[in-house]
Amino acid sequence: MKVLLTGATGLLGGALVRLMVREGHEVRCLLRPESPNASRLDRLVEVAHGDAGDAGSLSEALRGMDAMLHTAGIEYAAQVTEALRSAGVERLVAVSSTSAHSSYPARSGPKLDAETVVRGSGLSWTVVRPAMIYGSELDKNLHRLLRFLDRSPVFPVFGSGENLWQPVYYEDLARGTLEALTRPEAVGETYDLPGAEPLTYAELVRTAAAALGRSPRLLRVPLEPVRRALRLAEAVRIPLPVASEQVLRLREDKAYPHEKACRELGYEPRPFEEGIVLEVARLRELGMVRS
Ligand SMILES: NC(=O)c1ccc[n+]([C@@H]2O[C@H](COP(=O)([O-])OP(=O)(O)OC[C@H]3O[C@@H](n4cnc5c(N)ncnc54)[C@H](OP(=O)(O)O)[C@@H]3O)[C@@H](O)[C@H]2O)c1
Structure with missing residues (x-):
């Protein structure tokens, strides 16, 4: 084509x-x-x-x-x-x-x-x-987290850490996207393409840390005071790097069923624990993490 x-x-x-x-x-x-x-x-x-x-x-x-x-x-x-x-x-x-x-x-x-x-x-x-994409030298999401975990014995988690995430490995997403292009039955359809399973943010951090061979202490930071301070700053028009709504979104579950993509596109994303091991190997090869 x-x-x-x-x-x-x-x-x-x-x-x-x-x-x-x-x-x-x-x-x-x-x-x-x-x-x-x-x-x-x-x-x-x-x-x-x-x-x-x-x-x-x-x-x-x-x-x-x-x-x-x-x-x-x-x-x-x-x-x-x-x-x-x-x-x-x-x-x-x-x-x-x-x-x-x-x-x-x-x-x-x-x-x-x-x-x-x-x-x-x-x-x-x-x-x-x-969903959130991770992997490759262009990763803007999880490389930063891995590099932080590599350096710090403590990891701050905003909110409960119980909200769900379902990041997708970039090569799995590319495969799903190409299948959507080449399969005639995909015409007129919308597909969610997340990772294999949802995991809580705390699980995500622990899994990423385990891939580095580390086990940091998770330090929970309450969200509400942070959000209120941001709202106040917004009200008096102080320019901020994050919006109060972005902080609220940290509480939102980002878990997406994808049976339709599995059934119609043969979509088979890998589990997070597999993808993150590949990313740690990449960062080690690039000398970007020490653990
Ligand atoms: N990354 C995520 O976690 C994530 C999650 C959900 C959805 N998405 C969506 O998935 C898509 C791909 O994301 P990504 O992370 O692969 O993006 P990315 O790495 O930020 O790359 C964006 C690409 O789009 C090109 N581009 C931007 N504006 C353009 C314009 N006006 N005309 C032509 N090219 C333009 C950039 O070219 P230059 O070289 O010129 O900059 C670059 O090649 C995006 O639509 C994004 O919204 C991403």
Whole structure:
């Protein structure tokens, strides 16, 4: 299949490039001219310059393609669907996020609105929703946690630590996303793509620490005073690195059943304890952890 891929210099996009090239797909990557990450692209893939926010450049990049795999932000749904229609390309897989399930509207609203644009596009669409992604040298989520655990005998846990998480290993997510593209029965469907099982945040931290051979003391920090202080700062317009709603979201369970993806896409994500061992091995090889 000839596929235009957006976000190829990113975590998920990079894994998709490797997987698709290995499986014989022809991949054209949409690259922003100002991207500082062009060197990450495999020399074997074709590159088209453009921006996901610019339907004209997308439409140009779509010439001769069978499909588009859009990982560069569901917020560009309007431009992406407009470009597909004007290029006469029917098939779209759009990557959204499981944050579409959040009960906090500021978090879920933009994702749901963009998904609605995809569903109403008249195209042969599929929406996939990754949970928190981890793995690879581009990991922005768990590498920081592993490096902290590597250095500290104490780990602060905001709130009870009992809320659920279900992070997905990047290669498992890439496999699920590619299956969503290639299976005809996925057209018109939305799939949650989380990790194998939910685990509490405290379990997640302990499992990550065990992979490093460490057993830190978890120090529980009550959430409510932190949130109240942030609310107060917001009320008097003090600029903050985190919003009070983000703190509230720490209490929200992020667990997502994925039987539908297992059944219809053959989705088989690995357990967290396996994926995190691979990440610790990667960080050791890079000399980024000592344990
Ligand atoms: N990471 C997570 O935990 C997570 C969880 C749930 C959902 N998601 C969603 O999954 C998708 C992939 O996430 P990721 O972590 O792999 O992303 P990432 O590593 O941050 O990479 C983002 C990619 O999108 C490209 N991009 C951004 N804006 C663009 C634009 N206007 N035009 C063209 N390209 C643009 C970037 O290119 P440059 O090289 O130019 O920067 C980069 O290749 C995203 O839609 C994200 O919202 C991520």
